[in-house]
Amino acid sequence: MTVLGTRALNRATLARQLLLDRADIPVLDAVAHLGGLQAQEPQEPFTGLWSRLRAFDPAALDSLLTGRNVVRTHLMRRTVHLVTADDVLAWRARHDAMLRQRVLGTYRRELDGTDLAELAAAGRAVMADGEPRSMTELARALADRWPAPGPRALGEMLVAALIPMAQLPPRGLWRTRAGVRNVPLSSWLGREIDPPAPDGSDPAGQALVRRYLAAFGPASSSDLRAWCGLAGLPASVAAIRGELVTFRDEQGRELLDLPDAPRPDPDTPAPVRFLPAFDNAILGYHDRGRIIDAPHRGLSVAGARVVLVDGRTAATWTTKADTVTITPLRDFTRAEHTAVTEEAQNLASFLSDNNSDRVQIKPPTFGV
Incomplete structure (x- = not known):
């Protein structure tokens, strides 16, 4: 098989x-x-x-x-x-x-x-x-x-x-x-x-x-x-x-x-994607390892909004005052940083009805 x-x-x-x-x-x-x-x-x-x-x-x-x-x-x-x-x-x-x-x-x-x-x-x-x-x-x-x-x-x-x-x-x-x-x-x-x-x-x-x-x-x-x-x-x-x-x-x-x-x-290349809280792609499985690494499994039940980089959970995100704030779970490469920023700007524009494309990327948080 x-x-x-x-x-x-x-x-x-x-x-x-x-x-x-x-x-x-x-x-x-x-x-x-x-x-x-x-x-x-x-x-x-x-x-x-x-x-x-x-x-x-x-x-x-x-x-x-x-x-x-x-x-x-x-x-x-x-x-x-x-x-x-x-x-x-x-x-x-x-x-x-x-x-x-x-x-x-x-x-x-x-x-x-x-x-x-x-x-x-x-x-x-x-x-x-x-x-x-x-x-x-x-x-x-x-x-x-x-x-x-x-x-x-x-x-x-x-x-x-x-x-x-x-x-x-x-x-x-x-x-x-x-x-x-x-x-x-x-x-x-x-x-x-x-x-x-x-x-x-x-x-x-x-x-x-x-x-x-x-x-x-x-x-x-x-x-x-x-x-x-x-x-x-x-x-x-x-x-x-x-x-x-x-x-x-x-x-x-x-x-x-x-x-x-x-x-x-x-x-197959996987683009950066921003997922909402309790998204199907995460909660649709008993084994969530296809999306989330073991150290971060708690995010799936905590209602965290996550960012997929190369198809896997690599950051969390929040939004306040028309700014999308990203907290990485690991270091990003230069190319990943650029791709995450661009998609976050698009998301900020969507959530603010095109009034903002503000993005903040915090230092990585490890061991969540």
């Missing part, structure tokens, strides 16, 4: 994630290809798409949100994701059990003895008037009936798990600060969520496997599970295994992939 080294996996990841060459495709197609973008920080998807698309216009994403073509909702790993309307309707039922279990994992003591079916029905009854509500408002509406869990546990279970919700604009619009207002997903989109297959098959799970590999492969089953948070996909992998190809990584782990997906030459 062919062994793929770390550099080969790195280049495959960059190609699938649209980070090797910026793509000339519509924003909706990019969001679909990526299987959504993690979006609990509302402005981060704009940087993620800017780094992946040629001539990205934030107004295009705004239009998709207000036009109900993409939505912000709890999905993979119980985190807020920006996903297409078609995908969330196709995938949401497949995530129901995982979402409930993840909320219970945090609030098991508070919700002990709570009839979740009864709670869900009561929550839907409150939301039936079509009025958008915050998580706290919904929980308070039911607090007299369920006083013991407290508003935080009630609200999390209702909004993140029991009632599929959409977070309404202006939350998530470009350069907009707004609180979370929720409405039931099906009422916002005007379509019902796809139900599970009546024959016990799992077409949604099989589609998830294919879509994951298209955007993240070659990858292991544990990588797939780390991305979506679902434990019950071995049967889906087995069902489509005959249409997949397999490899091994340098540790001997089996990697699955679509046969015609891009796997560039490991020596």
